[in-house]
Amino acid sequence: MNPSPEPWVWIAAFLTLCIFSFLFRDNIFYSFAEHLFVGISAGYLIAITWHNQIYPNLVLPLFMQGNLVYIIPLALGLCYFTRFIPKIGYLVRLPIAFLLGWGSGVGIPALFQRDILKQTQGTLLIREAFSKWDTGLWAIIILIGVLSVLVYFFFSKERKGIMKPAANLGIIFLMLGFGASFGYTVMSRISLLIGRLQFLLGDWLGIIK
Amino acid sequence: MNIFKALTKIPRQIIFLVIALAVAIPLIVPLGLPVKVMPKSKQLFAAIDSLGPQSKPVLISIDFDPQSMPELYPMLLAILRHCFARDIKVILMALWPQAPGLAEMALEQIPKEFNKEYSKDYAFLGYKFGVTAILLGMGENIKSVFPVDYYGTPLDSLKITADIKNYEDISHIVTLSTGDPGWRAWLLFAQSRYNASIGIGVTAVSAADVYPYVETGQVIGLLAGMKGAAEYEILVQRNGYSEEKRTAVQGMDAQSLGHLFIMIFIIIGNIGYFFSRRRSNSGRQK
Numbered sequence: 001m002n003p004s005p006e007p008w009v010w011i012a013a014f015l016t017l018c019i020f021s022f023l024f025r026d027n028i029f030y031s032f033a034e035h036l037f038v039g040i041s042a043g044y045l046i047a048i049t050w051h052n053q054i055y056p057n058l059v060l061p062l063f064m065q066g067n068l069v070y071i072i073p074l075a076l077g078l079c080y081f082t083r084f085i086p087k088i089g090y091l092v093r094l095p096i097a098f099l100l101g102w103g104s105g106v107g108i109p110a111l112f113q114r115d116i117l118k119q120t121q122g123t124l125l126i127r128e129a130f131s132k133w134d135t136g137l138w139a140i141i142i143l144i145g146v147l148s149v150l151v152y153f154f155f156s157k158e159r160k161g162i163m164k165p166a167a168n169l170g171i172i173f174l175m176l177g178f179g180a181s182f183g184y185t186v187m188s189r190i191s192l193l194i195g196r197l198q199f200l201l202g203d204w205l206g207i208i209k
Numbered sequence: 210m211n212i213f214k215a216l217t218k219i220p221r222q223i224i225f226l227v228i229a230l231a232v233a234i235p236l237i238v239p240l241g242l243p244v245k246v247m248p249k250s251k252q253l254f255a256a257i258d259s260l261g262p263q264s265k266p267v268l269i270s271i272d273f274d275p276q277s278m279p280e281l282y283p284m285l286l287a288i289l290r291h292c293f294a295r296d297i298k299v300i301l302m303a304l305w306p307q308a309p310g311l312a313e314m315a316l317e318q319i320p321k322e323f324n325k326e327y328s329k330d331y332a333f334l335g336y337k338f339g340v341t342a343i344l345l346g347m348g349e350n351i352k353s354v355f356p357v358d359y360y361g362t363p364l365d366s367l368k369i370t371a372d373i374k375n376y377e378d379i380s381h382i383v384t385l386s387t388g389d390p391g392w393r394a395w396l397l398f399a400q401s402r403y404n405a406s407i408g409i410g411v412t413a414v415s416a417a418d419v420y421p422y423v424e425t426g427q428v429i430g431l432l433a434g435m436k437g438a439a440e441y442e443i444l445v446q447r448n449g450y451s452e453e454k455r456t457a458v459q460g461m462d463a464q465s466l467g468h469l470f471i472m473i474f475i476i477i478g479n480i481g482y483f484f485s486r487r488r489s490n491s492g493r494q495k
Contacts, residue, residue: 023221023222023225024222044306044307045306048306048336049306049338052306052335052336052337052338053337053338053339103341106341106345106398107341107397109402110397110398110401110402111397111401113401113402114396114397114400114401114422114427118401118422118425118427119421119425121425122421122424122425122426142424177417180417181414181417181418184413184414184415184416184417184433184434185413185414186468186471187413187434187435187436187464187468188280188412188413188414188434189414190228190232190463190464190467190468190471191279191280191412191413191434191435191460191464192276192279192280193228193229193232193467194232194236194279194435194460194463194464194467195278195279195280195460196279197229197232197233197236197463198236198279198456198459198460201233201236201237202236207237208236208237208459209454
């Protein structure tokens with residue numbers, strides 16, 4: 001065992017143990033670490049927003065370099081604060097409308113390309129998919145999976161005849177998907193625990209190298 | 210209380226203790242369980258491995274914070290080692306405000322191992338807020354979005370960035386992403402709109418969401434969680450690029466044992482639930 005001489009490592013270890021103490025029950029040490037984290041995060045975000053965003057993108061070009069075009073984003077930004085003055089509170093709609101219009105215009109075509117066109121293309125059974133037997137088999141399974149899940153979410157027709165087994169097959173594919181997601185979630189949470197234990201046993205106590 | 214009912218009511222503190230021991234013991238006494246490298250990790254490795262000193266730089270976007278370090282930080286170290294070992298130029302940037310500290314930590318360590326110089330072999334552009342404007346702007350002109358690097362030096366003055374304009378001057382973009390902004394935005398704007406080549410490293414919790422994009426070829430490769438990081442570390446070592454400590458590989462024994470005990474608890478809970486319900490049903494029928 002070779003504990004770290006660094007005071008910051010000891011502080012980090014203490015705060016880690018404070019957070020872990022919640023596993024037993026809620027207590028003052030956990031509350032202390034939680035409040036400290038929230039406070040530091042908020043302070044850090046305010047400082048970094050000023051230094052990385054407001055100063056270089058607004059204060060510098062508008063007030064130092066005299067670029068008057070930047071009055072427009074400044075005015076739009078200030079409109080958000082009109083919510084605090086009920087008489088002119090309606091002005092908040094201006095920046096929201098601008099953001100919604102701009103965001104939709106930019107996002108919808110790209111989203112269509114990413115999630116619909118390319119994904120539909122990937123579901124098609126093309127000749128290249130059958131260059132190997134396993135890729136061909138997976139291509140067929142993906143096609144069946146997509147179609148059966150779509151049938152499951154098709155609510156305009158009563159589930160009778162072929163629709164019923166197809167929808168049931170869709171449920172199986174959905175459950176497999178949920179199972180995979182849950183498995184990955186467990187893996188992720190265990191990884192976080194491993195990371196903390198590597199810090200406590202390695203960086204702090206020096207038990208592992 | 211019968212035994213089956215007791216199985217469904219194991220105190221959570223005991224479950225936490227067992228999981229903690231199952232994870233801690235293999236870290237102290239490694240078991241050396243094998244780690245199989247998955248094809249999607251190999252794809253990302255192969256894409257970077259195909260580059261060389263004359264290739265365009267690789268852009269690594271650090272889109273995570275310290276909370277996701279156990280899964281994504283080893284990926285960052287392994288990819289940097291891979292790039293520097295092959296003399297590939299690297300540009301780093303961040304979409305998360307907490308990421309610059311992580312980038313600096315990695316850049317203090319890895320370039321020294323390979324005698325790499327700032328400006329000539331790598332550069333760090335820093336963090337910018339406003340993901341949509343950033344990624345779209347970079348598609349037109351990277352220097353208009355990042356006129357200076359993280360340390361305030363104009364990009365025109367850095368050797369590595371002097372001649373780059375937009376995504377066309379980047380060979381691959383690798384986003385190490387823990388949520389939004391992250392891989393979704395990179396795919397949405399850089400890949401769909403500008404056809405940039407994107408590799409993704411994600412926390413395991415997001416991995417299932419990325420798979421469809423790998424299958425369609427929209428993503429060149431995927432590293433999923435700590436396992437993905439371990440796989441990349443193994444590939445880097447197997448190809449003789451680095452012999453340094455492999456943090457993610459070190460955690461794989463603990464990961465396997467942790468999963469094993471969670472599976473045991475799930476089975477125990479289900480057995481208890483199934484038999485205690487059956488017993489109460491048969492009691493009611495009598």
